[in-house]
Amino acid sequence: MKNIYEYLKNLKEEKKLKECELLIVNDDKQAQIASDIVSFLGFKPFTLADFRANFGDDLLSFSTELQDITKALNEYYSYKKQDKILIAPIRTASFPMPKDKCFDSFEISFADTLNLEELKTKLYNWGYYFVDIVTSEAEVSIRGDILDICPLGSETGYRISLFDDEVESIREFDIEDQKSSKEEIESFKITPAFLALEESALEEINEQIQSVESDAFIKDIHSLGFWYLGELGEYLPQKLNSYVTLEALDELEEVYVFEDKRVAKEKFLTLPQVRRAKNYQEVAPANIKEFLTFHEDKKVTIISSSEAKVKSFDLELSNSNINYIFENYIINLVGNDEVIISLNKEIKKRRKKRVRLVLDELQEGDFVVHETHGIGQYRGIEPVVVMGAKRDFVIVMYAGDDKLLIPVENIDLIDRYVADGNSYAVVDKLGKGSFAKLKEKVKDKLFAIANDIIKLAAARELVNGIKINTEKQVLANFQNSAGFEYTKDQTRSVREIFEDLSSGRVMDRLLSGDVGFGKTEVAMNAILATVLEGHQAIFVCPTTLLASQHFHGMRKRFEEFGIRMAKLDGKSTAKEKNEVKKSLEEGSLDLVVGTHSLLGVKTKDLALVVIDEEHKFGVKQKEKLKELREDVHIFSMSATPIPRTLNLALSKLKGMSSLLTPPRERLGVRTYVKEYSDKLIKEIILREKRRGGQLFYVHNNIASIEAKKADIEEIVPNIKIEIIHSKVKPKDAEEIIEKFDNKEFDILLATSIVESGLHLPNANSIIIDGADRFGIADLHQLRGRVGRSDKEGFCYYVVEDKKKITNDAIKRLVALESNSYLGSGTALAHQDLEIRGGGNIIGEAQSGHIKQIGYGLYLKMLEDALASLSGETKEEAKTVDIKLAISAFISSDYIVEDRVRLELYRRLSKCHSKQEVYEIEEEMEDRFGKPDIPTKQFLELIIIKILALSQGIKTISSYEMNITFVKSDETKETIKSPSKDDDDIIETTLKFLNKKG
Template identity: 80%
Template sequence: MKNIFDFFSKKNDCQLLVVNDDKQAQIASDIVSYFGYEPFVLADFRANFKDDLLSFSDELQDITKALNGFYNYKKQNKVLISPIRTISFPMPKDKCFDNFTISFADTLNLEEFKSKLYNWGYYFVDIVTSQSEVSIRGDIVDICPLGSEVGYRISLFDDEIESIRKFDIEDQKSFKEEIESFSISPAFLALDEQTFEELNDEVQKVESDAFIKDIHSLGFWYLNDLGEYLPLSMNTYITYEALDELEEVYVFEEKRVAKEKFLQTPQIPQSKTCKEIDVANIKEFIGFHEGKKVNIISSSEAKIKSFDLDLSDSSINYIIKPYIINVVNDEQIVISLNKEIKKRRKKRVRLVLDELQEGDFVVHEKHGIGKYQGIEPVTVMGAKRDFVIVMYAGDDKLLLPVENLDLIDRYVANGNSYAVVDKLGRGSFAKLKQKVKDKLFAIANDIIKVAASRELINGIKIDTNKQILQEFQQSAGFDYTKDQKRSIKEIFEDLSSGKVMDRLLSGDVGFGKTEVAMNAILATVLDGYQAIFVCPTTLLATQHYHSISKRFESFGITMAKLDGKSTTKEKNHIKKGLVSGEIDFVIGTHSLLSVQTKDLALVVIDEEHKFGVKQKEKLKALRQDVHIFSMSATPIPRTLNLALSKLKGMSSLLTPPNERLGVRTYVKEYSHKLIKEIILREKRRGGQLFYVHNNIASIEAKKADIQEIVPNIKVEIIHSKIKPAEAEKIIDAFENKEFDVLLATSIVESGLHLPNANSIIIDGADRFGIADLHQLRGRVGRSDKEGFCYYVVEDKKQITSDAIKRLVALESNSYLGSGTALAHQDLEIRGGGNIIGEAQSGHIKQIGYGLYLKMLEEALATLSGEVKEENKTVDIKLAISAFISNDYISEDRVRLELYRRLSKATSKEEVYSIEEEMEDRFGRPDTVTKQFLELILIKIYALSKGIKQISSYEMNITFVKNDDTKQSIKSSSKDDDDIIAATLQYLRK
């Protein structure tokens, strides 16, 4: 920092500053801004030449954005700042960058507009959910230009721009105010048609293992005349830290600047007068440096006041900026009150597209498991309607009106379950449902009984206001996430309430659940009580013991570990220590379930669902008078969360810690060369690998293959048929780095925390569901090391275009925002299953998780005294044409999503809100779409009036109530609009 500060304080002319990494780039950016220059920062681009760049799309977008800003900034006081790895590749020249403006009342030639955006690297999609995407739907154009946090919605009248409004890319709703204009910059490069075609042709000829060859995945490597080595054409300086990095960075590859060129670049001189400072007491420090100019930087005036500084003090120059600079030299002091801001994470898109694919299994509430075959228009009594087609055993076909789409759900069971299609109209599914319902009432009853009995007991009051607990949180070495802070607050409130705590914390692996638990344990032990921490496996117990011991080191806590590996002598010593009170806290496995203690106040259970029935009974015995805190790595569905939260405390961690890096994801076609390269690359950086091969029968052959491809590496196998004790030994050996590759089935999907294994190969990735792929990817990248995930397919010509879409989606990490959102949905459903326990998996398999959880929620609500009526349906047989037309919305996925949301609507306000959104996104609905929205209103009114059937013939409309009474009315004509108007008028009465 001090060298860069000194250099720019002397107003040196520098157009390009080369630094060692993105951290130093941020420091340089702050200093450059402080001295009145305009900084443009390139991302730290750590790809290898010819890599498939889809998984580097974020960095490439940032580079494009920065270069575009730099070249289009017309003043002279600009500086381009680049990490050395980035600038060692040729960068696009200034002629590759341009912008154009879209203004109200302009004429827009759609064909030319499409062509330009295509050549500029924009993706054409159904729904715009991130930067560089565009969607054109008739006279509505949505676009999110590179660098923009919001989308822009253009409404056309013929070819004239009638209105421009911003919209939220999370929920697709546009803002009310119209704007005059906005600017569009290239998403890749501003290429004309001919240049684009030439570049594309070159990319197609390249030999590469990229899954899809296009300019997005490979174009950057083949810029030729469009690119140049920037250090050769600009007034460039380099920091000595970047020169140090040269040794490591420079593997001599083609298309990189030769190392000598950087060695000849002028270096920023070492500063003799400037020092970096870390100020504890600001006022005292200023007192030591009388006579120097004092500059204090803060992001807000409020922050200045919080440091007890006087804003009216004229001897201090206050600068309201976000910079972080702390230096002193002969003339001045610069002190920043700001803390480092972590990178903003991508928000999860709130709109989940229904990813029902033809051939997927679905569960109908009445008829059971069938196969979804798409949506088809069917003409009944001269009127056209859309129906969902579901196939059952014996090729029986169920036609489900789209307004009743809420009666079916995607079939999700355990990862290895395969659905068995039911027979239509047999009544056997109803019997099965009743059997499951009875079982669920018993489960719900148990849950409520335990909750009620614990409610009557006085809990141990723990003092959670001690200053030492604050110190513990500050000693973590990282900032807690918002969710962690909230969860700790909720637990502390429980512990100090005088009631018995029963709280479940759910959060993905690595999201900091153990840190939250440590706060509860520390509060309990410091208050003179004991705590125990129960884990399902020895491995997990050992992992927790190591990490918690480190954190508790300076707090004077006596802790021990009790598991299958403990000797008899150790076990006896620990058991005695617990009874006498000498041991405050113990971590262990099942052997802890029946220990005697002196003053136990807290039991922490990790992955509670992994404990068997008998063990759970023992836990229930502990539950009478101690605080219970359970943790689970699967998210809990929102609705079940609500149902259970009346009986149990629920907390969740939804945001990852700031230190977690993303996982680089690649989709590749299988080859020996590829497998060898992946394994050796990970070995070179001292890491280990997971290799997922989901077939026990051929796993030994796969081991032989791997050892033939890379002869000098050690491979061990793990799968569900290996005895638990043996499996534990293998995992232990893997953690101790005794072998390189853990070859496993998808058994490794959850629970393991092995920070040294940072590459995963998933063989036959096209045969996994999106949630499984997402979970498996979560096995790596769990320390501060970057993780690599390779989805490998046998032959890309043999897999469906949908599977390709899904895999490429996961590779570039955004498939219209719905890939990960859908994975979360699946995981949430499984998380709900976990609460109930493994014993129920048979029932879940028969009716699917979705319906199972729905029924559990109903059982809990009924037993809690909230009477939840079973879903009633209305059979609507009106001779009207009502459907979301293809002309209005052409994408089937989007239509299906709207059908799903409308079918689940329970109030007219919900329908009007969706209608408003449709008008905003797609323009004014046409007649048949408008009539479908009115049909949904008819359904909602009929349900509230206890009507089960509505039908029409000619001008007669008949209503049948639940008690089978009938009433008929006449409409003024047979026209659709008159039949709808008469029906609504009757129902609104």
Template identity: 85%
Template sequence: MKNIYEFLKGLKDNKELKSCQLLIVNDDKQAQIANDIVSFLGFESFVLSDFRANFGDDLLSFSEELQGITKTLNDYYSYKKENKILISPIRTVSFPMPKDTCFDSFEISFADTLKLEDLKDKLHNWGYYFVDIVTSEAEVSIRGDILDICPLGSEKGFRVSLFDDEVESIREFDIEDQKSSKDEIESFKITPAFLALDEETLEDINEQIELVESDAFIKDIHSLGFWYLGDLGEYLPQKLNSFITHEALDELDEVYVFEDKRLNKDKFLTIPQITYSKDYQEIAPANIKEFLSFHEGKKVTIISSSEAKVKSFDLELSNEKINYVFNNSIINLVSNDEVIISLNKEIKKRRKKKVRLVLDELQNGDFVVHEKHGIGQYKGIEPVVVMGAKRDFVVVMYAGDDKLLLPVENIDLIDRYVADGSSYAVVDKLGKGSFAKLKEKVKDRLFAIANDIIKIAAARELVNGIKINTNKQLLTDFAKKAGFDYTKDQKRSVKEIFDDLNSGRVMDRLLSGDVGFGKTEVAMNAMLAVVLDGHQTLFVCPTTLLASQHYHGIKKRFDEFGIKVAKLDGKSTTKEKNEVKKSLENGDIQVVIGTHSLLSVKTKDLALVIIDEEHKFGVKQKEKLKQLREDVHIFSMSATPIPRTLNLALSKLKGMSSLLTPPSERLGVRTYVKEYSEKLIKEIVLREKRRGGQLFYVHNNIASIEAKKADIEEIVPNIKIEIIHSKIKPADAEKLIERFENKEFDILLATSIVESGLHLPNANSIIIDGADRFGIADLHQLRGRVGRSNKEGFCYYVVEDKKKITDDAIKRLVALESNSYLGSGTALAHQDLEIRGGGNIIGEAQSGHIKQIGYGLYLKMLEDALATLSGDKKEESESVDIKLAISAYISSDYIVEDRVRLELYRRLSKCKDKDEVYVIEEEMEDRFGKPDIPTKQFLELIIIKILAISKGIKTISSYEMNITLTKSDDTKETIKSSSKDDDDIISATLQYLRK
């Protein structure tokens, strides 16, 4: 920081800005520091992303950085004043960058004339993705006379309504929920998503890409175009006046590990280097007022994001000796005549938001569960003419080719069938009543489980918990010695646990957080608080591997506090077990980490039990732990998200905390989808070896895993490989992991046993063989094995032959690769994970029942059981059979995409109140224009359904002008419409129901 500040200040003081237009730094972090300094000194700053690709890489997995580079260069070239500085990490400017002629922009304004075909061509040439629904930047969707677009760099989308070819209105819309604002705007600007290319140039680049030998899964402008700019590219260090930091020069060897088409290494050595600062020192004052009193007479600048923050540091805004600057910069420096202090803390990089609009992508052939008829196979939506009127029906196939036609307004009666990864659904026989009997059996079992859960929760409420004093300086010191700053979620979770421990009530809290988000660190705070107060704690893990890892990590952190930590698991000898149990009983040991062996130990003064990967334990096992001592505090951790359905039900019984923010030093995992080749495997292994790392190779077939090992050894000789799978003894598996952690071999060849729990920071590449055969949730979990330190992780989803896998599988894999919402692959993974996570909460012992009725229905029934026993009896879901001779469906002319129509059918079918329907109708009009007649009539049909249920009506049918309504007590009433036209039948029915 001090070197860059002194250098740029010298330029500013001597009015020599033209001599520096490009500042080359080490990485993203240094670029942010330089950005703060450049802005503070009054220059206009433009920062390029750290682009860590290698020449020829498939750039779909670098789409975020590429879009960032495009946006920054576009802004830099269009800024016409001279006080501008481009800041770039060294890796980025070692590649040729697009010339200023590759950038452009245009505006769409109210009352403009738009030729849609021309606009489509232009946006395609400029690198925009055409999608059904715009959910992130650089996407565009055209539906009839409505254009949705989210320009590059914009957080909002823009919705353009056309009248013929004239722009009738422009409004911003939220890409999360698709709702547009009521206020119209005059115009908005569109910049290229890749480059502003004309048709001819684009064709030239595409021709070059076609000729290239590449392992890119899809060869197109988005994946490989950047490498074939040719005359459109230039090396910025040769074009602009440049300076380089000495840290960036130190990176040169790493930048040139691979022989790529980069700027000649020697060229960087000729760029003027920013020398070490002689005058400035970096500072971190603890007490700012006291620090300033030692530096009186110097020029003092205080940087703060707000006036309120200045007051919170007890500084006077009226002090004329201090120059206040209000922005978010972080600069802390002192020299002989100047002091600069920032009150701001580092702002974490914003993660991409998850799109709330999760599309229910039921594919033809997926298994579904009907609440009454059981498991069947979804076969799409079919229009059927009934009594001369056209309606849409969901087609579900059952055993013996029986077909169920479900009216779309009742689509909420079916749910996706999910059990576990290995389960394959068995379809039920339609109309035999066997599914109803099965449901009753499961319901009885669930009531027993729910009853146990509630009894224990109620009993614990009556018991006074062990009160732990959490207000100790040692606890603050422990957090500071973690070697990293806690995320805001970690701080909040620690506070919630401390509040529980301090409350005098018995704690029962569940912490959910993704792999590597720091759950164990949170747990250690609780353990330390308990031990410092003179009590004991047990840490229970599902496997010896995990127990061993936690033992080494926790022992290392607790040693300096003089806390005795022991291990008790299947690998411990009888002598060791007896010693640990004896020490626990007489109070010599405060912390024991182990597996199921801990379920039956005796303790002297146990106050806290921590259960890791709690979804791996059955309900009974968890309750047995609670019975070790009735006033013991329970803290559970799980890497699977808690499903919305269970969250409310369970939160009445236990506390919930969640970690949603990744640690600041963690880099994302770079993901690639590749077709298998020996050359590819060799390149991946050698690339990881060159940076001193190790690899996971996932091959999910024990029968052929030895043959796979021989293949890899042949492809990459002199490489050390070991195999691990579920049939290897736990003790041997643990030794293997220890050897892998000690870097005694290079590749751990495994089945999906490595999916959860392992923390091996030096293994940062993972190859997943046969990725198309894994569920998207499993792929997400496996990817979480790497990138767990401050090193970038690489994940390769490898398929045998891309010609043989379905379009859908390709779409989902590519969606995972680009980490975007091009399909809704990742949103779907999240949904799947939620469902899986929910089943896990109940415990693996229930997997038989779950397999029979699917997780979705199982959770629903458990929630009902918990609610009933808690006294919040839920209303039975009611339905009405509507057989009106009207054409009512969401027309494919109105909404072309089947998946979007299916999503709207699903949302409308779940409406319980007519106001909810009107909100969706307003949204549909906003997104797709005014509904056509069949669509409008379908919306009215949903209103009829809601009103009929509220009036206790079972069936509504019509013949000619007669409409018959049957009530729940089987009494019937017949009304007449003024004609047999659709609108009159609807009008008469609504009029009756609204009375």
């Protein structure tokens, strides 16, 4: 910071700052500092992203950086004043960048005439992705006379409604829930998502792409275009007056990034260098007011994002000796004649919004669970003509080729079958009643579990808890000394725990959050508060490896607080075990970290038990921990998210907290989809070895895993590999993982058993063999094994032969590569993981039942059991059989994409009130235009279903002009329609139901 500030300030004073057109820094952190300084000195900065690709890489996994570069260069070239400076990290500056003629923009305004075909071609040439639903920038969707687009750099989408070829209205819409605002706008601007290319230039680049040898999964402009700009590219350091920082030149050591060492040196070593600062020092004063008293003779500038922040630091806004600047800059420097202090904290990078709308990902051939008939195989939606009228039905196949047709208005009766990654569904037999018996058996078990949960919660409610003072300043100091800023979720979870501990009630709280999201940091707050009050705490983990990791981590964090702590696990000798147990009983130890060896220990003054990965412990083991002392506080942690509904059911009985945001320093995982080749595997392994790391290799077949090990050893001789899978004894598996953690071998070859519960920060590359055979949630979870430290993680989804996998599988994988599956893959994966997380709460002993009926139904039944035992009355779900001779379906002319229609069918089938249906109808009209007749009639059919359910009607049927209603008590009523036309039958039915209602 100090060298950049001093250098640019001198240039400004010499009136030479305009000559600095390009400032080359070492990374994006330094780029942000430089950007603040350039702004502070009164110039306009434009910052390029840190582009850490190697020449020829598949760029789909660098799409965010490329979009940021396109956006910044577009703004830089279209800004016509002279006071601008471009800032680029050295790796970005080492590649040819698109020339200014590659950038452009155009506006779409109200009442414009649009040629749709020309517009489509232009947007394609400009690098826009055509998708079903627009969920992020650089995407476009055209549906009849509705055009949705989210231009690059925009946080909102724009919805254009056309009347023939004229722009009838333009409105902004929210890419999270797809709803548009009521206000219309005059116009908006579209800039290129990649480059503003002419047809001929695009063809030229495409020709080159097709002629090169590349392991990119799909060779197109998005994955490889940037490398083949040819005449359209130029090296910025050769074009602009450039200055380079010394820190950036240090980066040249990582030479393999650049095409060749000589070119890199020529490019950068000859540039004017930003030398080390002579007159400035960086400062971080603890007490700003006091600090300023030592520098009263200097010019003082205070930077703050708001006046309120100035007041919070007890500084006088009226002080004429201080120059206040209200901006978000972070500059903290002291020089010979000036002081600059910023009150701002680093702003977190804007995270991409998670799409709330989860598109239905049911693929033909997927397994589903029907509440009554059990597990079947989904075969799509088919139109069927019944009594001369056309309706859509969901087709589900059962054993013996039996087919179940479910009217789409009742699609809520089926759910995707989710079990654990290794389970394969067994299809049920239709009409045998065996599924109903199975459900009853599971229901009895669930009632027993729910009963235990409730009894335990009730018993603990009656006991007074140990009251712990959580207001001490030392606890706030502990949080500040973490070396990082707590996420919002961590802060909230600590507050919730402190409220429990100081309430006088016994705490029983569960914290869920992915590994590496900072659960242990939250737990350490509770431990410290407990120990400072003179009580003892124990921390229990399922494995010796985790116990060892936690012990070393805590010892480091608690160093300055004088906490007496020890470790107790399977590796402790008999002598060590006895010593620890004796010290715990005598009270000379404050904290013990260990495995189930801690079960049944005697303590002098135990107040807190922390259980890590609580689902790995059986119910009996957990009870044993709770029996240590009846008023002990229990704090459990789990690495999988909990479904919202189960969260609500359980939160009445125990405290629930969750960590959903990753720490700021956590980098995203670079994801690549590749076709298998020995050369590729060798390159991945050696690349990770070069940076001193280790790898996971996932091969999900125990029968051929030894052969796979031999293959890898042949490809990369002298590599050390160990194997782990479900048939390896737990004790041996633990030893292998401990060796891996100690860096005794290079590759952990495993089945998908490595999916969760491991924190091995030195393993930062993962190869997933046969990736097309995994579910989206498994791929998402496996990818989460790497990138857990401050090192970037690499994930490779490898398929055997891309010609043999379906288009859908290719779409899924390629979209995971650029981190989204047409907007909903990550959300869907998260949904699956939530469901599994719910299964984890109940414990692994239940996995047999879960496999038989699927997680979704299992959890639904558990929620019902908890609700009914808690005294909540839940009505039995009723259904109505509608056999009206009307054509009612969401037509494919109105909504082309099957998955979007399926998602709307599901949402409509779950509506409980007319109002909900009207809201969805309004949304459909907004997104797709006015519904056609069959679609309109389907919406009316849903309203008929809702009204009939509320009146206890179980069947509605029509024959000719007669409409018959049968109630659940078998009473019948028949009415007549003026004609047998669809609209008359619907109108008569609705009139009758509304009158009765």
